[in-house]
Amino acid sequence: MLELIKSAVNYILDLGATAMLPIILTIFGLILGQSLSKSFRAGLTVGIGFTGLNLVIGLLSDSVGTASQAMIERLGLNLDILDVGWPIGAAITFATPIAVLLIPVIFIFNIILLRYNMTKTMDVDLWNYWHLIFPGAMIYYATNSIWIAIICSLINAFVIFKLADWTAPAVEHFFGLPGISLPHGETVNFAPITYALNRLWDKIPGLNKIDINAKNLKDKLGLFGEPMMIGLILGIGMGFLAGYDSQAIIQLGIQMSAVMILMPRMVALLMEGLAPIADAAKSFIQKRFPGKKVYIGLDAAVVTAHPAIITVALIMVPITIFLAAVLPYNRLLPFADLAVLPFTVIWSVAASKGNIFRGLLNAIVSLCLVLFIATNLGALTTTMAHAVGFAFPEGATMISGIDMSSHLTLWIMLKLIDPTNVPAFAAGIIGLLLYGGLWYWVRNDIKKQFPESENN
Template identity: 90%
Template sequence: MLEMIKAGVNFILDLGATAMLPIILTIFGVILGQKLSRSFRAGLTVGIGFTGLNLVIGLLSDSIGQASQAMIARLGLNLDILDVGWPIGAAITFATPIAVVLIPAIFIFNIILLRFNQTKTMDVDIWNYWHLIFPGAMIYYATNSIVIAIVCALINTFVIFKLADWTAPAVEHFYGLPGISLPHGETVNFAPITYALNKIWDKIPGINKIDINAENLKDKLGIFGEPMMIGLILGLGMGGLAGYDPKAIIQLGVQMSAVMILMPRMVALLMEGLSPIAEAAKTFIQKRFPGKEVYIGLDAAVVTAHPAIITCALIMVPITIVLAAVLPYNRMLPFADLAVLPFTVIWSIAASKGNIFRGLLNAIVSICIVFFIATNLGELTTTMAHAVGFAFPEGATMISGIDMSCHITLWIMLKLIDPSNVPQFAAGIIALLGYGALWFWTRNDIKRHYGLLDQTDKKSGSEGVGTNE
């Protein structure tokens, strides 16, 4: 029986997100009361949008990856934990014994949470469940207990869904995606930190006056402030830092210019398909549960088309490489996941409301945290990779990744699962209390930003985390 379930799960996963989402959304639309033809068209449009988005992200990944490797070679970095990238992280996670149990468990858990009003997010992006399974898999190899691992994975899932709920107003009002939430731990984990940092920048003279965003860049720089020109300039600069010849520098510049233009258009196509599904969900819920909201949980890729995100991420590539070299505690060599920096800076930009300067400051702090987690959990990540038979690249003794090291909630749970280790347990308690307090603060700040703070919230005394207004 278990083998049949595993075969069915593997078949679904092997379809990939672009083929799986149209099927899931078609079924979802029919359940919500839409005609089959309308649901199928909407689902297929989403699949086409994701296909186009993935092609553009692939172009971005290939271009940044090669330039990053060249920059690393020029700096002569030699660190003992290799960043193998999120695709390897996903493959290792899905290969763990706990994955086949957690995929249906998380889906059923999501339905239960919705039924009892514990979340508003319906996560339809099953391919990216690996982000929710990864913490459970890591805890399984840390404790050798499948029960503890499943419990911790579901606790983490609950936390991530709540965080997705709380940040959904920013997804709607700042990124322009109503009815959508982003239940990805490796991105939403950073929202409380970046919102808190934004409050700090508000208090620093000079910094609090700097406002660089896509709109005022266009006004101040004319044609050179347009997204395509920003992509060209950043691409040319990155090619120069990589030591490329003139031909390769120009090619990289044009490729980055193309990314800046094509990504928003692919997201627009994706949203064309999502809109009827979102409307059907809204109508369905309003009829059966008056006053209740449901968000469709999607891949964080849907917001990476924002010009400020791409701009910030491209600037962060050389900065991340330099940070890897100068941070005294870091042991991870950034490599394959340098291409996922657009995902890493999502909440750096949202917290600053598009201010690229503040977004960069937020992103630098975030990456410093990533390097700390990668170094701290490198041995455990390597143990998990060995256990599933991952073939290590030549010369690599330990592995991790930027994406795999963005799970702040996982790090906290790993410190809390062993009370006998007093120093680590104490660190986990302090981190939990501080992080929880930041989340409550962030939740109310996002509400206040968009006029959603009710009287109960106001009486709680939360003043928010800085508006950058």
């Protein structure tokens, strides 16, 4: 039976989001009472949008990844934990023995939470379930207990779903995606921290007056403030820091300019398909459960097209490399995941409502935390990779990644699972109190930012 479930799960995962989302959304649309033609057209449009978005993200990853490697080589960084990137992190996670159990368990848990009004998020982003499974897999190898791993996975999933509920009004009113939430563990768990930082910047005289956003850049700088020109300038700057020749610098500038223009258009196409599904879901819920609201949980990729996010992410590439070089505790060599910094900085930017200056400050603090967690959990990540038979790159003895190390809730739980380890347990208690306290402190901030929204 377990092998049958594993085969079915692997078949769905191997098809990928672009192939399965049209099928899932078509079925979802039919359940909601839409016609077959309308449901299929919506699902197919979403699949096309995701395909285009993945192509643009691939262009960004290839271009930024190569430039980042050149910058690292020029600096001569020699750190002993290699950032292998999220695709390898996902592959290792799905290869763990607990993964096949956690996929249906977390999905059913999500349905139960919805049924009893304990979340408003229905997470249909099955291909990013690895972010919900990764904490459980790490805890499994830390404790060798499948039950502790499952319990911790469900606790983590519950927290992520509640964070997705809390931030959904920002997804609607800042990013323009109504009815959508982002239960993306390694991104949304930074929201309480970045909203707390935003409050801190509000209290610092002078700094609280600085507002640099995509709109006023365009108004003040004209052509040079447009997204395509910002991409061109940042690409040229990155190429210069990488030591490229003039031809490669120009090519990178054009590629980054293309990313700034193409990503929003792919997201617009994706939302064209999601809109009728979201409307149908809203009508369905209102008829059967008056006053209840349900969000469709999607990949955070749908918001990475925002000009302020791409701008902050590109600026953060050299800054992250610099932080890795100067932070005394850091042992992570940033590499593969530098290309996915647009995901890492989502809530750094959203908390500041698109203020690029504040977004950068938030992102710098966030990356300092990420580098600390990557270093702290590098040994356990390496143990898990060895256990599933991961072939280490030549010369690498330990691995981790920016994406894998963005799971704040995982770090807290790992410190709390062994009360006999007094220093770690104390660190976990402090981390839990700080994280919970910051979230409680800013719990109403999204409502204040977007008073027209219905917040949790």
